[in-house]
Amino acid sequence: MGVAINQFNADNFHIICDELANNDAQLGTIIKTYGYPPMWSRPNTFESLVHIILEQQVSLASALSALNKIREHLQEITPARVLLLTDDEFRACYCSRQKTAYIKYLAEAIVSGQINLVALEEMPDDEVRLRLTALKGIGNWTVDVYLMFVLQRADAFPVGDLAAINALKQIKKLPASTSKEQLLAIAEAWRPYRTIATMMLWHHYLSLRVKL
Structure with a gap:
C-alpha cells in the first residue's frame, strides 16, 4: 500500500x-x-527546476530574465540541450558560474537516470527531499519551492x-x-x-x- x-x-x-x-x-x-x-503552481519539468535554481538568492525578476534568455538560446529548455551550452553562453544568459554548474549537474543527473522527475510525484516529501538534496546546488529552500509549486504538497x-x-x-x-x-x-x-x-x-x- x-x-x-x-x-x-x-x-x-x-x-x-x-x-x-x-x-x-x-x-x-x-x-x-x-x-x-x-x-x-508550475509543471513538473526540468525547466521548472532550473527556474527555481535561478531564483536562489536573487529577485524573481532577475531569475525570470535569465530563464527567458536560456529559452531564447534553446527554444526548449531540456537537459540534453542545456548540456550543449558553453559557459560563455550561460554567462550571456545572466547565469553565474555557480548556477551554471548547478544547472549542468541537474541536467546530467536527469540524463543519466539518477533523477526521474515523474517518479518524484509518487514519493513522500522526505524522500523527494533526500533525492534532490543529494544533487550539488539543491538545498532545502529549492526543494521546499519544488514541493509547493510543482508537486503541490500541502505541508x-x-x-x-x-x-x-x-x-x-x-x-x-x-x-x-x-x-x-x-x-x-x-x-x-x-x-x-x-x-x-x-x-x-x-x-x-x-x-x-x-x-x-
Whole structure:
C-alpha cells in the first residue's frame, strides 16, 4: 500500500485558506485585507527546476530574465540541450558560474537516470527531499519551492525564505531577532497545511510591496 500524499489543488485551495483563516486571526486578516492568495503552481519539468535554481538568492525578476534568455538560446529548455551550452553562453544568459554548474549537474543527473522527475510525484516529501538534496546546488529552500509549486504538497514550510519569514514576523509582531526554532514552532499550528499558510504570507508580502 502506497504512502498517503498530502496535496492541495484548485478544488480545495480556498477551503484550506478559510480553515487556516478561521484558526489563525492574523492569517484571517490577510484574506480580509487582500483576498485569497494566488495558487502558485508550475509543471513538473526540468525547466521548472532550473527556474527555481535561478531564483536562489536573487529577485524573481532577475531569475525570470535569465530563464527567458536560456529559452531564447534553446527554444526548449531540456537537459540534453542545456548540456550543449558553453559557459560563455550561460554567462550571456545572466547565469553565474555557480548556477551554471548547478544547472549542468541537474541536467546530467536527469540524463543519466539518477533523477526521474515523474517518479518524484509518487514519493513522500522526505524522500523527494533526500533525492534532490543529494544533487550539488539543491538545498532545502529549492526543494521546499519544488514541493509547493510543482508537486503541490500541502505541508512544506520554507524557513529559509526571507519574504515568508519577514511576513510572518510582521503579522505576528515578532522581533527581528526571533529564532528559526521559534518560527518553526509557530508554523506547527498550521499543519498539515503549512504550504497554503506560506502562500498567504507571500500574498501579504507582495501586496504590501505593490502598495508602497
